[in-house]
Amino acid sequence: MSRPTQSLHVATWNLNNAVEERSHRQAALARSLDLDLLLVQEANPRSLRTFTQQAGFDWAVSTDDLAIMLPRQGRRWPLPVAVLGRGPRPRAAKLIIDAPLPERIIVVEIDTHIGPLTAVAYHAPPGVNWKLKKVEQALLLSRWLATVDGSIVIGADMNTPDIDHPDRDAVRTHWHTGMAKLNGGPGDDLVFGGTPTHTLDDAFRRWLDDHPDELGRIRAQRPDGPLAVSHRTGRTSTSPGTPRRYDTIWISKHLRVLTMNYDYDDALRAGSDHALVHSTLTTTH
Template sequence: MSQPEQTLHVATWNLNNAVDDRSHRQAALARRLDLDLLLVQEANPRSLGTFTEQAGFDWAVSTDDLAIMMPREGRRWPLPVAVLGRGSRPLTARLIIDAPLPERIIVVTLDTDIGPLTAVSYHAPPGVNWKLKKVEQAQLLSRWLATVDGPIVVGADMNTPDIDHPNREAVRTHWHTGMAKLNGEPGDDIVFGGTPTHPLDDAFRCWLDDHPAELESIRKQRPEGPLAISHHTGRTSTSPGTPRRYDTIWISAHLRVLLMNYDYDDALAAGSDHALVHGIFSATLP
């Protein structure tokens, strides 16, 4: 008799600095999904511990926990990124110290039901504030990903792309290769474009590759994209803003996508301004 397939339910979510009632509502939503691993951005340090417990996780590691390793250089730190999980605690947790903004990336290694895994939570700096630092940070992530052995999952608020076209080759990031202001250097499309140079792939695009009818439905609804809606930029009291798919899960070829979902309405009702993006993954055969 064959054994049941081992799976891992992973999500990424920008919590939007939630505290008090908003944090409680977000924890209730995460708990209902019965997640194994949650990669978060913009966690509030004051509420993260309670959120972790209420959402049904056994542990959390944030960039604030590793702050002693972080060069301040007089900069104001952003809200932390974090990894939350169930079961045994991570084997390691660290920052990528040589990143331009190391406080925006956390890396943990852990044992899971599908085997050893490297999990990363990444919050891209907004280009309007950080300009070329946004590209430098993305390039560093790409180089680092190419050095990691074994299965990898990255949950990211990418703050891009500008055009999330159904055709991979038509995806356009805000700081794309060929822009005059990059002076001939590659842009963040090498990381978060439709055909990245690192070994990971966008899990939602992998899912759509295996479900062409769903992709065709998206093409009819939004011919120029986005593939899904995870955020709106420019939202005001009188305008819904521009729909974006800024939030993604990226996976190495060691993982197979069994299911992907963008829970936008529920996430907004819970007090975030970003979708809760979650997927179920299994390990591919060696």
């Protein structure tokens, strides 16, 4: 795949706990895209090292690698999130240990050919299980972002929004501000809504801002959204389920989007239930 010089090809992907042959198919798909950086959720600890090698990456850091930093506190440890990359290993890797569920976020600081970068893999806890923890986790992420300088990219399985409307102001997360179950508190729309209060932006919406014809095509096909399909909730052998755009790349103001792709069908054939979302980024100056 040819791409502009001085750019970074970044992806996010929920691997859906893949092992063995399914993991090999996923690695082949990732390798075919010539990625520089992959931010993953639901990696299988037994297959991650092999996946990393087969997909053409030089290193991987997962929350399991850093688990010694935090007691498990008697709860089940989820499948790890991880950052995989090419080139020099990260200068630093950490958990945000004051998060309600720190095992669902990993942060690495790396040097890339477009400059220093803070890369984050994030897996939102499902609200049906974790209730208000989902909101607390998102708000903690927003507060943490305010402490970080320089270029930032987040690959997230957000487990939201409920309505991914083409109009930013009409986006509705599952736990949005004003809902009775929040008892007057803020919702995760402040973090993952159409107009978040932090300084990062949804890379796909940023790209659509620069490609109004594509936004118009999406609006004509799906007037109430989603902007793209990255997952289907309630999917069974007899029902296609409800289309969602749960998987996103978020970028700081220092970065510009050159390309944006949601590879849903290829990702399903490779054995995931989430799209492989990838974007070519460069700096704004």
